[in-house]
Amino acid sequence: MGLEEIVAMLRCPVCGEAMKNSLEEGGVDCLSCRLRFVAEGDILNLLPEHAQRLEA
Numbered sequence: 001m002g003l004e005e006i007v008a009m010l011r012c013p014v015c016g017e018a019m020k021n022s023l024e025e026g027g028v029d030c031l032s033c034r035l036r037f038v039a040e041g042d043i044l045n046l047l048p049e050h051a052q053r054l055e056a
């Protein structure tokens with residue numbers, strides 16, 4: 001299974017909402033938490049303390 005398919009099923013580990021596929025920009029976004037979970041190659045880092053804050 002590719003990362004794209006995983007992202008489609010993924011929920012935010014913080015709030016449980018569906019997340020936005022922004023892999024072309026380097027990660028997956030939770031628009032509720034305003035966090036980007038960063039992908040490095042095929043590895044998606046879902047640790048909230050490693051997430052980047054999205055600009056408003």
Ligand SMILES: [Zn+2]
Nearest residue numbers: 012015030033
């Ligand atoms: Zn969230």
